Amino acid sequence: MADYGHFIGGKIVVGTSGRFAELVNPSTGAPQGRVALASRAELNQAVENARAAQPGWAATNPQRRARVLLKFLDLIARDMGALSSLLSSEHGKTIPDAVGDIQRGVEAVEFYCGIPHLMKGEFTEGAGPAIDMYSMRQPLGVVASITPFNFPGMIPLQKLAPAIACGNACILKPSERDPGVPMRLAELLMEAGLPAGVLNVVNGDKEAVDAILDHPTIKAVGFIGSTPIAEYVFTRGTANGKRVQAFGGAKNHMIIMPDADLDQAVDALVGAGYGSAGERCMAISVAVPVGQKIADALVEKLAPRVESLKIGPANDPSADFGPMVTRAHRDKVRGYVDQGVKEGAKLVVDGRDFRLQGYEGGFYMGGCLFDHVTSDMTIYKEEIFGPVLSVVRAKDYDEALRLPNEHEYGNGVAIFTRDGDTARDFTSKVDVGMVGVNVPIPVPLAYYTFGGWKRSSFGDLNNHGPDGIRFYTKTKTVTSRWPSGTKEGAEFVIPTMK
Numbered sequence: 001m002a003d004y005g006h007f008i009g010g011k012i013v014v015g016t017s018g019r020f021a022e023l024v025n026p027s028t029g030a031p032q033g034r035v036a037l038a039s040r041a042e043l044n045q046a047v048e049n050a051r052a053a054q055p056g057w058a059a060t061n062p063q064r065r066a067r068v069l070l071k072f073l074d075l076i077a078r079d080m081g082a083l084s085s086l087l088s089s090e091h092g093k094t095i096p097d098a099v100g101d102i103q104r105g106v107e108a109v110e111f112y113c114g115i116p117h118l119m120k121g122e123f124t125e126g127a128g129p130a131i132d133m134y135s136m137r138q139p140l141g142v143v144a145s146i147t148p149f150n151f152p153g154m155i156p157l158q159k160l161a162p163a164i165a166c167g168n169a170c171i172l173k174p175s176e177r178d179p180g181v182p183m184r185l186a187e188l189l190m191e192a193g194l195p196a197g198v199l200n201v202v203n204g205d206k207e208a209v210d211a212i213l214d215h216p217t218i219k220a221v222g223f224i225g226s227t228p229i230a231e232y233v234f235t236r237g238t239a240n241g242k243r244v245q246a247f248g249g250a251k252n253h254m255i256i257m258p259d260a261d262l263d264q265a266v267d268a269l270v271g272a273g274y275g276s277a278g279e280r281c282m283a284i285s286v287a288v289p290v291g292q293k294i295a296d297a298l299v300e301k302l303a304p305r306v307e308s309l310k311i312g313p314a315n316d317p318s319a320d321f322g323p324m325v326t327r328a329h330r331d332k333v334r335g336y337v338d339q340g341v342k343e344g345a346k347l348v349v350d351g352r353d354f355r356l357q358g359y360e361g362g363f364y365m366g367g368c369l370f371d372h373v374t375s376d377m378t379i380y381k382e383e384i385f386g387p388v389l390s391v392v393r394a395k396d397y398d399e400a401l402r403l404p405n406e407h408e409y410g411n412g413v414a415i416f417t418r419d420g421d422t423a424r425d426f427t428s429k430v431d432v433g434m435v436g437v438n439v440p441i442p443v444p445l446a447y448y449t450f451g452g453w454k455r456s457s458f459g460d461l462n463n464h465g466p467d468g469i470r471f472y473t474k475t476k477t478v479t480s481r482w483p484s485g486t487k488e489g490a491e492f493v494i495p496t497m498k
């Protein structure tokens with residue numbers, strides 16, 4: 001049984017608030033430990049450790065900071081088996097999916113190992129008479145990241161890597177549902193040579209979140225989660241003078257044009273719609289076939305594929321996906337399916353009553369497939385975050401394009417077509433932040449930035465890539481002149497380049 005406290009000042013400390021959350025194995029439904037929920041006092045203790053450690057870390061040259069990250073990568077590779085097993089047991093995703101979760105985070109760390117180059121400023125000699133100008137990027141100080149349950153490896157790595165590479169100290173508040181991997185990552189960073197206090201992990205719930213948003217020492221907050229909470233974090237954080245990037249929910253469409261390779265499109269929909277039990281912010285949850293003929297053919301091919309999905313415990317290497325993260329979330333997703341039926345959508349494949357023999361206590365749900373979904377239905381408008389795919393039929397390309405453009409979310413979208421003109425027009429006109437052409441989950445690699453539009457994102461800068469450097473640093477510009485000794489007298493007008 002695991003018993004998680006916090007990681008503060010370079011070591012694991014027990015929780016002192018007296019409050020705990022139970023950790024449950026999603027595959028079995030059995031308790032497997034508990035995690036302490038921090039008080040404001042404990043958050044304050046972490047911030048004080050971070051504030052004390054940050055100046056020395058910022059004074060460490062970027063190349064030496066990069067060496068810590070390089071060693072950290074070696075340690076993650078060494079422990080990948082244990083990390084992925086831990087992640088799988090707490091979240092419920094399959095072992096291969098857990099490895100992929102961590103690997104995508106590793107790719108962000110790899111990018112930020114280039115921090116000596118990424119933090120370089122600019123220099124202009126002779127900007128004016130005997131005047132040189134240059135800029136430099138400097139760390140903000142103490143920053144914080146609040147990360148979700150669905151990627152307990154990738155997202156903490158994507159947040160902490162740029163924060164500490166830039167010379168900040170970081171407070172990480174992972175999800176209380178699966179805190180094991182973030183805690184272990186903090187230990188590995190210490191083993192890699194990170195000074196004590198530069199990274200602190202504070203487990204907790206809303207009390208810890210509010211303490212982060214209100215603390216005057218914390219200069220920036222990164223968040224990923226649902227849209228209502230993202231908006232709350234952004235509003236409260238910015239009201240307290242913080243820099244905030246907050247990413248929320250999604251309703252990702254995949255447009256299937258009449259000329260698309262239908263078998264390829266079906267493979268893409270099955271993987272992107274049902275992988276990780278649909279608990280991905282970039283999961284495809286809406287299929288938009290264009291034209292009656294392609295719609296009928298798509299549903300005919302999809303239905304048996306969804307019915308044959310193999311659902312198993314997280315440690316089953318042959319499972320397509322595992323259980324959902326909690327019983328409450330599984331029941332919420334079932335409720336969405338009930339609502340879809342009530343509102344008149346055709347439930348082609350019904351996975352609500354799936355039971356796994358020998359694992360009756362686990363939080364399992366089979367794949368669900370709806371057809372004839374319309375844009376006024378709840379299952380279309382709201383993010384379900386489960387193994388549910390809705391088919392919304394469009395009569396033509398223009399109607400298909402309008403669907404993602406008019407939806408309140410703008411995270412990801414994809415189009416499957418063989419026609420370059422159609423693809424080019426779509427990528428130009430669609431009002432969504434990340435676009436795939438014959439790619440169902442268009443998550444950018446770590447050297448590009450990740451971020452949606454509309455109510456999928458709050459704030460000016462995206463996640464990882466170059467925006468990670470911009471978010472976790474501030475720019476200082478210096479104008480320098482070394483007088484020759486000639487007295488020039490006072491000037492009372494603003495300097496210009498006349």
